[in-house]
Amino acid sequence: MAEPAYTVASDSETTGEEKSSPAFPEIAIGIDIGTSQCSVAIWNGSQVELLKNTRNQKLMRSYVTFKDEVPSGGVSNQLSHEHEMLTGAAIFNMKRLIGRVDTDPVVHASKSLPFLVQTLDIGVRPFIAALVNNVWRSTTPEEVLAIFLVELRVMAEVQLKRPIRNVVLSIPVSFSRFQLTRIERACAMAGLHVLRLMPEPTAVALLYAQQQQQMVHDTMGSGSEKIAVIFNMGAGYCDVAVTVTGGGVSQIKALAGSAIGGEDLLQNLMRHLLPNWEKLFSSRGINEINSMGLLRVATQDAIHKLSSQDSVQIDVDLGNGSRICKVVNRQEFEEVNHKVFEKCESLIIQCLNDAKVDADDLTDVIVVGGCSYIPKIRNLVKSICKRELYKGMNPLEAAVCGAALEGAVASGISDPFGSLDLLTIQATPLGIGIRANGNRFVPIIPRNTTMPARKELIFTTVNDNQTDVLIVVYEGDAEKAEENHLLGYFKIMGIPPAPKGVPEIKVCMDIDASNVLRVLAGVMLPGSQQPVVPIMEVRMPTVDDGHGWCAEALHRTYGATLDLVTVQQKI
Amino acid sequence: MASTSSAFATFGSSAAGFMGSKVSVKDTTSMPTRVQFRPLRVSAACSSTAERTVSHIASPSSLYEVLGIQMGATCQEIKAAYRRLARVLHPDVSANGQNNATAHEFIKVHEAYSTLSDPEKRADYDRTLLFRTRRSFAMSASAASMASSAASGFSGYTRRSWETDQCW
Structure with missing residues (x-):
C-alpha cells in the first residue's frame, strides 16, 4: 500500500x-x-x-x-x-x-x-x-x-x-x-x-560479534570472550568503544567520543595553506565562495593523497588573482593537526581506562571510518593498543552493516544458521545528573553504566524552611553544571518547613529498554517512608531549541534560593 | 494506546521503587532459571545513595542465586551464566511488550554480575554473605524501616564510590 x-x-x-x-x-x-x-x-x-x-x-x-x-x-x-x-x-x-x-x-x-x-x-x-x-x-x-x-x-x-x-x-x-x-x-x-539509535562503534561491535561467532562457533555456554577496541573516525566525529564479545553477546564496556574528524583536519590544513582564509572569505560574496570552494577541493585532495604518498604538490588558482603553490609533506600535515591526533589518543586511553582494560588484554583492534586511511591515525591506535589492526572489515561499510544487523535483530528476524543470534548490551555514553552543591554537576547515572539502568541519589535543602527546590538535569562529564548539556528542569514544591539539611529529596533516574530517560523526584522527611508530596516524574529531555540560555536565566532569576546539596551517605 | 498502558506500568514500578527498595523485590519472582527469592530480611538498600550496586542487590537473596550458580563458581562460569541470562532477560531479546518487567530483571542480573566478576568486589561480597548467615539476621519489617541504624549495623562493605559533600 x-x-x-x-x-x-x-x-x-x-x-x-x-x-x-x-x-x-x-x-x-x-x-x-x-x-x-x-x-x-x-x-x-x-x-x-x-x-x-x-x-x-x-x-x-x-x-x-x-x-x-x-x-x-x-x-x-x-x-x-x-x-x-x-x-x-x-x-x-x-x-x-x-x-x-x-x-x-x-x-x-x-x-x-x-x-x-x-x-x-x-x-x-x-x-x-x-x-x-x-x-x-x-x-x-x-x-x-x-x-x-x-x-x-x-x-x-x-x-x-x-x-x-x-x-x-x-x-x-x-x-x-x-x-x-x-x-x-x-x-x-x-x-x-x-x-x-546506535552509537557508531557499537554498531561495529555488533558486526564484530557476528564475525567472531561465525568464526569460532562459540557456544554461549562457554565463558570465553574477546575484548576489542573499536576506533571510528569520520569527517565529523571520532568515537571509541571497548566491547567484550562472547557467544554473540556484545557487551559495551566503555564509550568515548568527540566532535573531531576529517573536517577539522581539512580546516587546519586550509589555514596552514592560507593563514587568514577565514577572514578573506568572511564577506561571503559569490567570488569569495568560489575561491573558498577551490581551496577546499584542493586541500581535500591533498589530504587523500598524503595517505598514500609522503608529499603532495598543491597548485590552485583561487580565481581572485591569488594562487597557492606549495608542497606539503606528511610530517607537515601531522604537525598542523597535532591537537586533533592528541585528542584521538586521549579518547582511546580514556576508553581503555573506563573499561578497566589493559592494552595487553585486547584481542582485536578495529579501526574504521574515513579517517582510518590516514597513516598517523593507524599508527597512533596501533601504538596505544600494542596490536596490529583487525583486517576483517571494510572501514567505510562496517557501521552501516552493524546497523543493518541490529535492524534485523530488533525486527525479531531469526536466521536458521544462527547468524542473527546476537545481542548488544549498551552502555550510557555520557553521565546524567543534576546541578547541586553550588554549581556542580552531580552524576546520578555515571558514564558507561549498562543500560537499562536505574539509579538514585539523595539530596537536601540548603536554606532553612526552603519549600521549593529546582531540579536541573544535565548530561555530560564536566564538573561545572553549565558545561554539560542541559536536558530539562522542574521544581518540587510544597516541602514542609524544616531546617536546612533535614528534608530528603530523592532523585531517581531511569533509562528503560527503549533508551527513554525518566527523572523522578520526591521528598521524604526523616522517620517517614511515604513521600510528603506527590512524586514528580519527568521524561527528558524537555528542553527545546534555544535552550542554551535557559540555565543562565534560571540562575539569574533564582540564585541559590532553590538549591540542593548531596547528602553524605550514612554508613 | 499501547504506549499509554506501558507508561502506566513504568510509573507503577518506578513509584514502587521509590518507596524504598524493599518493595521492588516483589516483582522478581517470575525470573526463570533461578530459585524463588526469600522474603526480604535486611534493608541495607535503604541507605543506598551513591553506590546502589552493592547494597541494592544485597536484599533479595545471594547474588549467586541471581545468576543461578554455585558460590564457588569460576570466573568463566559467572560470565557464561551472565550471558545466558542476558540472552533471555535483556529487553531487546525478550518478548515484546514485556520490556519493562524484564528491564528490572536484567538490571538485577547485571548488578550481580558486575559484583561477582570483579575479584575485589566479590571477595567483599563473600565476606558479608558469611557474616549474614552467621548472624542469621531476621529483622522484622518494622526494624527494617529504621533505615540508617539497620544499615550501619552491618553494611560495612558498602563502599562509597565518590566523595559527597557535607551539608553546609
Whole structure:
C-alpha cells in the first residue's frame, strides 16, 4: 500500500514512545548518516547487503542542494564536479550542526563552510541558509537531513519493492539526548520510524560479534570472550568503544567520543595553506565562495593523497588573482593537526581506562571510518593498543552493516544458521545528573553504566524552611553544571518547613529498554517512608531549541534560593 | 494506546521503587532459571545513595542465586551464566511488550554480575554473605524501616564510590 504524504509527526511521536511497540512485520533497514557520506544496508535473509543508488554507488555524499525549486540530495543528484557542492547552494555537514546552539564551538567551526551559518552567540539555534539565485534561503539541519532521508527511503523502497518505515540509525557517541531528539524529529519528518539509535562503534561491535561467532562457533555456554577496541573516525566525529564479545553477546564496556574528524583536519590544513582564509572569505560574496570552494577541493585532495604518498604538490588558482603553490609533506600535515591526533589518543586511553582494560588484554583492534586511511591515525591506535589492526572489515561499510544487523535483530528476524543470534548490551555514553552543591554537576547515572539502568541519589535543602527546590538535569562529564548539556528542569514544591539539611529529596533516574530517560523526584522527611508530596516524574529531555540560555536565566532569576546539596551517605 | 498502558506500568514500578527498595523485590519472582527469592530480611538498600550496586542487590537473596550458580563458581562460569541470562532477560531479546518487567530483571542480573566478576568486589561480597548467615539476621519489617541504624549495623562493605559533600 502506498504510504500517505510525508508529514512531520508530533513531539510525542518523535521522542521514542513507540520504540518498544510490538511485532514489526518488516525488517528495519540500517542507515549510517555520515558527516560526509552515507549508506543504507539491509539483512537480505542470509547476509547484510548494501543498497545502491541509480548510479550504482553504495556510498553517497551527504548533502542537499537548493539550486532549483525542488531541493535534491546526494542520493539522486549527480554532481558534475566536486566543486558544485561548494557554491553555497548545497548544505552539508548536517551532522555537525544538528541539535547544536550558536555558542557551540562546532557551530563556529562550521561558519567557514560555503553555505551560511550565522551565529548570535546567545544560545539559540544557528541560522542556516543556502544561496539560491543570489538569495540566502533559510533552512534547518533537521529539514536538510529529512530531505536527504526521504531520498534514501525512496531509493530503498524502489529496490526492495515495499514501503520502508522502520530504521536503525548509527549516531556519534558524543551526541546528547537533545541531539537524539533532533535526529528522531528529522526521521519523523521523512516518515521514518526510529527503531534504535546506535552509537557508531557499537554498531561495529555488533558486526564484530557476528564475525567472531561465525568464526569460532562459540557456544554461549562457554565463558570465553574477546575484548576489542573499536576506533571510528569520520569527517565529523571520532568515537571509541571497548566491547567484550562472547557467544554473540556484545557487551559495551566503555564509550568515548568527540566532535573531531576529517573536517577539522581539512580546516587546519586550509589555514596552514592560507593563514587568514577565514577572514578573506568572511564577506561571503559569490567570488569569495568560489575561491573558498577551490581551496577546499584542493586541500581535500591533498589530504587523500598524503595517505598514500609522503608529499603532495598543491597548485590552485583561487580565481581572485591569488594562487597557492606549495608542497606539503606528511610530517607537515601531522604537525598542523597535532591537537586533533592528541585528542584521538586521549579518547582511546580514556576508553581503555573506563573499561578497566589493559592494552595487553585486547584481542582485536578495529579501526574504521574515513579517517582510518590516514597513516598517523593507524599508527597512533596501533601504538596505544600494542596490536596490529583487525583486517576483517571494510572501514567505510562496517557501521552501516552493524546497523543493518541490529535492524534485523530488533525486527525479531531469526536466521536458521544462527547468524542473527546476537545481542548488544549498551552502555550510557555520557553521565546524567543534576546541578547541586553550588554549581556542580552531580552524576546520578555515571558514564558507561549498562543500560537499562536505574539509579538514585539523595539530596537536601540548603536554606532553612526552603519549600521549593529546582531540579536541573544535565548530561555530560564536566564538573561545572553549565558545561554539560542541559536536558530539562522542574521544581518540587510544597516541602514542609524544616531546617536546612533535614528534608530528603530523592532523585531517581531511569533509562528503560527503549533508551527513554525518566527523572523522578520526591521528598521524604526523616522517620517517614511515604513521600510528603506527590512524586514528580519527568521524561527528558524537555528542553527545546534555544535552550542554551535557559540555565543562565534560571540562575539569574533564582540564585541559590532553590538549591540542593548531596547528602553524605550514612554508613 | 499501547504506549499509554506501558507508561502506566513504568510509573507503577518506578513509584514502587521509590518507596524504598524493599518493595521492588516483589516483582522478581517470575525470573526463570533461578530459585524463588526469600522474603526480604535486611534493608541495607535503604541507605543506598551513591553506590546502589552493592547494597541494592544485597536484599533479595545471594547474588549467586541471581545468576543461578554455585558460590564457588569460576570466573568463566559467572560470565557464561551472565550471558545466558542476558540472552533471555535483556529487553531487546525478550518478548515484546514485556520490556519493562524484564528491564528490572536484567538490571538485577547485571548488578550481580558486575559484583561477582570483579575479584575485589566479590571477595567483599563473600565476606558479608558469611557474616549474614552467621548472624542469621531476621529483622522484622518494622526494624527494617529504621533505615540508617539497620544499615550501619552491618553494611560495612558498602563502599562509597565518590566523595559527597557535607551539608553546609
